[in-house]
Amino acid sequence: MGLILCSENEAKKPYYIEELSVNIYSIEELCYIIYEHPLLVLDNFISPGLIEFIKTDLDMNILAAQLTKMSQERHAEDSMLIYILEFAEIYRSTEISRYRSELNNLRKLKKADFLKEKADYMFRLRRYGKAIRYYKAVIKMSAEKNPRDKLLAKTYHNVASAFANLFMFDKAYEYYVQAYNILGDKHILKRLYLLSYLDKRDGLRLKYTESLGSDIMQYWDDEFNQTVTKVKQAIDKEEIDNIFKKDPIKLRKLLIEEISRFKVDYRNMI
Numbered sequence: 001m002g003l004i005l006c007s008e009n010e011a012k013k014p015y016y017i018e019e020l021s022v023n024i025y026s027i028e029e030l031c032y033i034i035y036e037h038p039l040l041v042l043d044n045f046i047s048p049g050l051i052e053f054i055k056t057d058l059d060m061n062i063l064a065a066q067l068t069k070m071s072q073e074r075h076a077e078d079s080m081l082i083y084i085l086e087f088a089e090i091y092r093s094t095e096i097s098r099y100r101s102e103l104n105n106l107r108k109l110k111k112a113d114f115l116k117e118k119a120d121y122m123f124r125l126r127r128y129g130k131a132i133r134y135y136k137a138v139i140k141m142s143a144e145k146n147p148r149d150k151l152l153a154k155t156y157h158n159v160a161s162a163f164a165n166l167f168m169f170d171k172a173y174e175y176y177v178q179a180y181n182i183l184g185d186k187h188i189l190k191r192l193y194l195l196s197y198l199d200k201r202d203g204l205r206l207k208y209t210e211s212l213g214s215d216i217m218q219y220w221d222d223e224f225n226q227t228v229t230k231v232k233q234a235i236d237k238e239e240i241d242n243i244f245k246k247d248p249i250k251l252r253k254l255l256i257e258e259i260s261r262f263k264v265d266y267r268n269m270i
Contacts, residue, residue: 011057015050019122019130027058031088034081035095038102039121046071046080063087078103112141116155128162135159153182160191169198193217194224 014023017033019040024030034041046067055064063084070080081103085096106114119134135155142152160175173195180188 011053013057015053015057019127020125021127027054027060027063027088028090030054031085031090034084035091035099037121038099038106039118041081042077042103042106044077046077078107112138112151115141116151119155120158123158123162126165128165132159132162135162148182150183153179156182157188164195169195190220193220197224 011025014025015030016023020033020037022033024033034045048071051064051067051071054060054067066083066087067080070083078100082096082100085091085099091099106117109117115134115138119131119138122128122131122134135158138155139152139159142149142155146152156175156179160172160179163169163175164172173192176188176192176195179185180192
């Protein structure tokens with residue numbers, strides 16, 4: 001994509017993109033969301049609320065009127081997404097053509113495969129709560145049909161990893177066990193073993209490591225301890241000392257800002 005010339009229409013009231021937890025203020029930002037995140041805009045993204053935002057807040061009456069007409073005539077949502085990109089004239093025709101092909105390929109996926117792709121995408125964006133919801137939908141669709149399916153096992157594994165990233169170790173343990181029972185993969189067993197450090201599941205070691213040699217367990221123990229050491233070393237002691245040397249009022253303000261930032265990051269994850 002080349003140089004983007006931004007329009008002067010910037011909304012005073014933003015439109016909230018729930019999937020990404022972001023506000024947008026312009027047609028350029030809307031097009032960026034559509035083009036860069038196709039997995040997130042295929043299901044009911046073109047809503048009455050979005051059309052109203054385009055009409056009222058962006059003052060783009062022609063675009064809003066055409067989208068309303070297309071919606072009433074039940075045009076495919078893909079066509080409406082493409083129309084927005086073409087109308088804004090931000091992306092080249094070759095880029096839009098490539099985007100159209102990407103949408104077509106996504107539409108060809110089976111429902112479970114599409115949800116798995118969407119869940120994996122949300123995971124990569126660190127939107128773990130949303131990823132978990134999509135993973136659970138895949139599990140519900142797949143578990144009854146084929147409880148030993150490899151796609152199902154991978155979904156168990158990924159939802160476990162999402163829970164682990166949210167510090168919900170009991171749930172992570174539960175789903176890792178499900179994945180291991182299907183695949184019997186030593187990498188999953190390693191995750192279960194290391195998870196026992198965090199969740200204090202002492203009985204887990206006996207249940208899932210009876211067939212392992214002491215050398216492997218010792219290797220995993222050493223690896224865990226080395227990781228903990230690296231994390232401790234990564235913390236800049238001088239920087240921490242400098243923080244606590246600050247004026248008490250400034251220190252309190254700094255701590256409040258850091259806690260607030262952490263809360264926002266965590267809320268975005270869930």
